[in-house]
Amino acid sequence: MSIVSLSSQKQPPPWQVVVLVANHLDPKTLAISSCVCKSWLISMSLDQIWQPLCCSYYPSLSTLHNFNNNNDNDGSNVSYRRLFALGQRASNRRWKPPSKPCILLKNIIFALNIYKNSTCVVSLVKHGDQLNFDKKGIFRFDIDVEQYRRRIPGSATDIKNGDLGSFDTLGDVIIMWDVILEGYKGVFNVMNCKGKGRFVLGLEGWFSEELPPPGCCSIETVSGLVADLRLGLKLEDGKAMVENISAGILSIISWRYLFVEDALRYLQHFLSS
Numbered sequence: 001m002s003i004v005s006l007s008s009q010k011q012p013p014p015w016q017v018v019v020l021v022a023n024h025l026d027p028k029t030l031a032i033s034s035c036v037c038k039s040w041l042i043s044m045s046l047d048q049i050w051q052p053l054c055c056s057y058y059p060s061l062s063t064l065h066n067f068n069n070n071n072d073n074d075g076s077n078v079s080y081r082r083l084f085a086l087g088q089r090a091s092n093r094r095w096k097p098p099s100k101p102c103i104l105l106k107n108i109i110f111a112l113n114i115y116k117n118s119t120c121v122v123s124l125v126k127h128g129d130q131l132n133f134d135k136k137g138i139f140r141f142d143i144d145v146e147q148y149r150r151r152i153p154g155s156a157t158d159i160k161n162g163d164l165g166s167f168d169t170l171g172d173v174i175i176m177w178d179v180i181l182e183g184y185k186g187v188f189n190v191m192n193c194k195g196k197g198r199f200v201l202g203l204e205g206w207f208s209e210e211l212p213p214p215g216c217c218s219i220e221t222v223s224g225l226v227a228d229l230r231l232g233l234k235l236e237d238g239k240a241m242v243e244n245i246s247a248g249i250l251s252i253i254s255w256r257y258l259f260v261e262d263a264l265r266y267l268q269h270f271l272s273s
Contacts, residue, residue, distance in 0.1 A: 027053055027084065050080035058087035101264035102272055105129045107182045112143070112245060114231075115174040122242055139263035140248030175207045175229055177247060179267055186271035190249075191227040205231040211249070214269035224253045225266065 025033065030053075034044035047065075054062040061083045105128030114122035124143060131141040177191035193207045206229075213223040232244040248257045249266070258266070 027057070027088075045079065045081050047080050050084055054080040054084045054087070058084065061087045098261075098265065101261055101268055103181065103264055103268045105131075105133075105260065105264070108267070108271070109180040109182065110141075111176075111178040111180060112247070113176045114242065115176070117172055122245075124245075133260065134248075134257070137259050137261075138248065138257045139260045140246065140257045143245045143247075145242045145244055173205070177227060177229065179271065181271040188267060188270035191229060193229075204233055207231070208250075211266075214266060224251055225258070226250050226252055228257075 030044050030049065034041045051062070051065075054065075062080065064083060065077055065080060067078070108128045110124075110126050110128060110131065112122065112124045113120055122145060124145070126143070131143065134140045173194075175191055175193040176189070178187055178189050180187045190211070191207065191209045193209050208226045208228050211223050211225040211227055226249070228248050228250040230246040231242050232246070234241050234243045249263050250257050
């Protein structure tokens with residue numbers, strides 16, 4: 001093989017060939033190829049290559065090609081490559097997973113109190129990591145009320161939780177649910193319902209209350225969330241007794257309970273300074 005033929009083999013392909021090949025590459029390969037050298041960068045950045053890609057992936061952005069953002073008369077246009085990159089970054093941000101919440105279940109305290117005729121009949125205070133949350137990671141927990149006893153203020157006597165009295169007067173029940181940040185650095189009233197429950201004799205009582213939007217949103221915005229609480233009841237000596245409590249935060253858009261991380265992200269808006 002002659003020296004001439006060897007030297008000819010080492011010659012880089014004409015830039016026209018690079019452009020022809022570039023027309024058959026996907027956006028990711030084009031971006032990688034443009035890093036080879038300066039001539040490849042120039043060839044891979046031509047509008048004739050990026051126009052069909054931009055029009056296909058981001059048709060609305062492609063219409064900005066002839067828009068002069070600086071309002072001057074120099075006739076400069078934004079390149080299709082830049083418009084494609086802009087659309088790509090926007091897509092990545094759109095599907096970026098939310099950040100982890102700043103608080104954990106072990107950082108918050110749940111206080112549940114039920115009043116009947118101004119008398120507290122159920123009082124429960126539990127750390128978040130002590131509650132029995134749904135195994136699927138749903139922000140919904142259950143408490144067996146019967147296993148806890150409460151103390152009457154001013155007395156050393158512990159009495160049984162859950163005596164709601166006669167079924168005929170269940171409309172006078174008040175449900176209060178508070179979440180407290182450890183160290184008493186913040187508190188958020190999740191529920192304060194009075195006489196709004198729906199009771200089924202011998203079965204259960206349902207309470208719900210719309211939650212406010214997080215602090216980053218306008219107060220006129222609807223959060224789309226409700227606090228949901230169920231009282232499991234039983235009849236004992238002619239009285240309605242609270243047997244267990246189930247509570248969670250429900251999305252009225254999907255009609256599903258929030259996941260634990262989503263609920264913590266919501267609560268931290270009200271608990272963290």
